[in-house]
Amino acid sequence: MKNTAIEELIDTDIRHSDTVCTNESALQHPWWYNFKYMIGGIVLGIVFVKAEIISWFRIQEMFHLTSFHMYGVIGTAVVVGLCAVQLIKKLNIKSIYGEKIMIPPNQFNKGQIYGGLIFGLGWAITGACPGPLFAQLGNGFGIISVTLLSAIAGTWVYGKFRNKLPH
Amino acid sequence: MLELLRQPWHWSVAGLIIGLTVPTLLILGNKRFGISSSLRHVCAACFPANIPFFKYDWKKEIWNLFFVIGIFLGGLIAHLFLQNPEPVQVSESTSQILAGYGINDFSQLMPIEIFNWENLFTLKSLIFFVLGGFLVGFGTRYAGGCTSGHSIMGLSNLQLSSLIATISFLVGGFISANLLLPLIFKFL
Numbered sequence: 001m002k003n004t005a006i007e008e009l010i011d012t013d014i015r016h017s018d019t020v021c022t023n024e025s026a027l028q029h030p031w032w033y034n035f036k037y038m039i040g041g042i043v044l045g046i047v048f049v050k051a052e053i054i055s056w057f058r059i060q061e062m063f064h065l066t067s068f069h070m071y072g073v074i075g076t077a078v079v080v081g082l083c084a085v086q087l088i089k090k091l092n093i094k095s096i097y098g099e100k101i102m103i104p105p106n107q108f109n110k111g112q113i114y115g116g117l118i119f120g121l122g123w124a125i126t127g128a129c130p131g132p133l134f135a136q137l138g139n140g141f142g143i144i145s146v147t148l149l150s151a152i153a154g155t156w157v158y159g160k161f162r163n164k165l166p167h
Numbered sequence: 168m169l170e171l172l173r174q175p176w177h178w179s180v181a182g183l184i185i186g187l188t189v190p191t192l193l194i195l196g197n198k199r200f201g202i203s204s205s206l207r208h209v210c211a212a213c214f215p216a217n218i219p220f221f222k223y224d225w226k227k228e229i230w231n232l233f234f235v236i237g238i239f240l241g242g243l244i245a246h247l248f249l250q251n252p253e254p255v256q257v258s259e260s261t262s263q264i265l266a267g268y269g270i271n272d273f274s275q276l277m278p279i280e281i282f283n284w285e286n287l288f289t290l291k292s293l294i295f296f297v298l299g300g301f302l303v304g305f306g307t308r309y310a311g312g313c314t315s316g317h318s319i320m321g322l323s324n325l326q327l328s329s330l331i332a333t334i335s336f337l338v339g340g341f342i343s344a345n346l347l348l349p350l351i352f353k354f355l
């Protein structure tokens with residue numbers, strides 16, 4: 001797919017719609033450069049299991065307010081992430097390829113409320129947000145493949161009816 | 168050392184490592200932390216069906232698929248080498264509520280009364296796997312991100328929209344765990 005500048009712009013626009021995590025790098029690398037992200041994922045997957053973030057029980061406790069555990073995990077992650085992002089911005093830290101680090105702002109729309117509530121309902125039922133779903137599957141709960149396929153179907157249905165939904 | 172790693176890890180250790188994922192991905196290649204988008208890239212790669220929302224160059228985001236395959240492998244490594252032989256420690260009041268649902272087996276991270284293949288063609292499966300998964304996939308994309316994208320990446324970048332999304336996640340979760348699940352278990 002060879003793009004003109006305008007097509008490139010449209011592509012970037014679609015890629016960024018309803019998505020926080022995007023690739024902001026303009027560099028083109030061979031595919032195997034992506035293995036470093038797999039290593040990052042492996043570390044994260046181990047943490048998800050060992051801190052019992054993948055546990056349906058811990059999610060129930062979180063929403064019964066009977067354990068501080070999950071609030072501790074998310075709270076600590078936010079504080080660490082916040083400090084890191086502010087440092088990157090202040091010190092103008094570059095990526096290892098010398099690129100300026102870009103963190104474009106998100107736009108608010110009502111989808112964040114409606115979608116957020118819908119996701120929350122599913123979170124307490126499945127006991128997992130999307131990340132832990134992958135770790136649960138790896139952790140020997142093969143049945144989660146059904147949940148994961150259904151989550152892909154849910155994403156597809158959202159894409160199909162996106163224009164008709166309030167935002 | 169291995170013994171120590173096999174025990175459940177403290178929340179501060181987990182929070183620290185998850186938090187450090189944010190700058191790691193940014194510094195490694197200008198990537199913003201998030202996981203639910205991987206589901207969208209699977210749609211774009213496998214079933215785009217001419218839907219505009221899936222008509223983008225998903226290969227630009229292939230890093231995200233490597234990332235989630237890594238999370239799967241991390242789960243597998245923990246399963247093979249770092250299993251905790253002890254049952255999950257669940258707080259007294261929650262385990263009482265769960266006993267009311269007929270859940271008494273805390274030997275694994277997931278209640279095996281629900282999460283096993285024998286339940287595949289039952290009402291339980293329809294609710295816990297099919298409906299639950301659908302709500303997660305539909306809701307996260309509608310919200311534009313999940314716990315990682317909004318609650319960690321977005322809040323780290325002081326985004327108001329991510330704070331609103333995070334509050335909505337929690338409200339949905341409280342409703343589901345305290346109102347919906349008791350109803351579901353009543354009819355199962």
